[in-house]
């Protein structure tokens with residue numbers, strides 16, 4: 001049994017009906033992809049219209065890939081997102097000085113890819129799989145055992161700010177949570193019909209599976 005409730009972020013929201021269904025299914029956070037190269041891209045103005053209709057206590061995250069700082073700030077302001085997810089090859093110094101919390105995504109391919117983790121003093125650290133030629137939303141699972149072993153040796157408390165992503169589904173998330181013991185999980189393609197179009201049944205099954213993972 002885990003000692004904490006694991007939070008759920010559902011990413012790649014492009015439609016109001018999916019946002020409402022995600023929240024009804026029990027999601028704590030919704031992600032909006034502001035990276036133009038993604039099939040889940042949403043204009044900040046359209047994200048704003050969805051975010052304005054969300055109930056209290058639902059947090060919202062904007063996803064950026066190697067974007068210019070002034071454009072991140074402008075899109076964040078326009079959309080009204082609460083937090084910034086930097087999902088490219090941003091350096092530690094690129095992750096500070098924003099007026100809202102930052103989550104830095106690192107792409108895991110073996111232990112050496114985790115070596116820089118301590119350098120990122122961001123509110124959250126997101127671990128995703130590394131798939132050459134793409135930045136995220138790949139549906140590919142990283143090596144949970146490698147991550148779990150790394151975190152077991154960490155004494156700085158990274159687990160308290162760790163978001164696990166990459167290829168999660170209702171079927172595998174319980175095992176992922178058991179091995180990695182993250183603060184939160186993040187899913188996109190595992191709850192979709194197609195990129196950007198969410199499957200409401202799968203979202204319910206996913207959040208239920210996460211909540212079950214923290215039951216006895």
Ligand SMILES: O=C(O)c1ccccc1N[C@@H]1O[C@H](COP(=O)(O)O)[C@@H](O)[C@H]1O
Pocket residue numbers: 011012031033035038039040063065087126128135136137138139140165166167168186187188189190
């Ligand atoms: O979802 C995307 O299209 C995307 C594009 C560029 C960077 C990040 C993206 N999404 C993030 O990818 C991970 C894992 O998604 P999946 O569950 O494997 O499909 C997640 O953190 C999304 O926020």
